[in-house]
Amino acid sequence: MSTQYPSALAFLRASRQQEIAALRHLLNSGRLTTEVSHLIHELQRERGASNIWICSAGEEFSDELSRCGRQVARSQERVMALLPSLPEVANDWPASSRLFSAIAIAMQALNEQEVLRQQVRALQLTHTQAMTGFNHIIRQLMHLVFEMVDTASDPGVSRALIAMYSFMQGKELAGQERAVGSAGFAAGHFPPELRQQMLSLIDAQERCFSNFTQFADDETLQCWQSVAQSESDVERLRRIACTLTRPDEQGAAMALRWYQSLSRRIDGLKTVEDRLAHALMQRCRQSISEAEGRGDIGPAEMQQQMKQRAEEPSWSVFFTSYDGQQPHAEPLQADGLAPQLGRSLLTLVQQQSRRLQDQDDELAAMRASIEDRKQIDRAKVLLMRHQGYSEDQAWQTLRKMAMDQNKRMVDIASALLAVASAFTTPAQ
Known part of the structure; x- marks a missing residue:
């Protein structure tokens, strides 16, 4: 009696079903990436407020600091709700072991933020130490996004993820520039090493945004151009920072002006990041729709x-x-x-x-x-x-x-x- 094996058509159907399952996984990854980007943005806000709080010796941004902490907590809850469930067996979830490792490291970093927050409130940290603490948390979240980019299997989704990751990197460097500039203006001068750090951050941002433009969709690029054209005040303050070598008596006022200008810029960058998140989700759904449209072959x-x-001629x-x-x-x-x-x-x-x-x-x-x-x-x-x-x-x-x-x-x-x-x- 001959053994009955699945037909070629059955395997073709299975291929398409697996493709749709992988795309649905990418859709979930896209949702998680979007929420992680929101969490990073809120942490960047808290880092900026912490800079002013520390540099003003606790005289400025007390209410802002508390508000930022609450926003981070709410955003973190949304991220945690989207994390993949733990698999019961090794093949229950298509994510790689590196992705689960990145999630674990990011969660550990987030668990450390309450201690950091208390130390900032108590003015027990220098500006540099606080920045290092926030940078560490944000870096681990960025690594989590990178792992999601690296596991994407659909070219269109991959392009959207790479564009978003590159832009998030540039935006994070803009946040670090805000922190470094705040410290320099608050002190009233920029020593050579601080000026060099500013220039390096500006240069690194350009590289990230250049990479982003290679992968972003046309609508997002238009949004980016409109944001980039409204940075004249930031450029003026950058020139002041790079030439301010002697103490300035208006340091506190200049620090606040710098913080506000850079915050407006980062908020503008957030609109581009939100547009990237929308494009990512749209691309995920479009890929699923296309795959389902090719779905069952009956x-x-x-x-x-x-x-x-x-009526076609015969061929082989x-x-x-x-x-x-x-x-x-x-x-x-x-x-x-x-x-x-x-x-x-x-x-x-x-x-x-x-x-x-x-x-x-x-x-x-x-x-x-x-x-x-x-x-x-x-x-x-x-x-x-x-x-x-x-x-x-x-x-x-x-x-x-x-x-x-x-x-x-x-x-x-x-x-x-x-x-x-x-x-x-x-x-x-």
């Missing part, structure tokens, strides 16, 4: 395709084989199927294969860009760990090496990682 669809091709599908001497083409037969039905099914399989291959090609290019970023980040960590550099110093070192050698930064990073033993092996 007898009716088969019959319709047979009628459409009834060929594949290349090798007989030990020369490659040659052989016809692929649809054994057990009527000629028209065989052509219909093979056409569907070919269309599905071509579409998946196109997706793979586009994803490969995107993942290559993400992998370059990982290499550079690993090289930065290497320099920070073994040379005692700050993150900005490590970046500037890699950048100078790349310019001096006329090479890409990722090539310099890869070379450093390849000889990492030179940094870790003790001298004999």
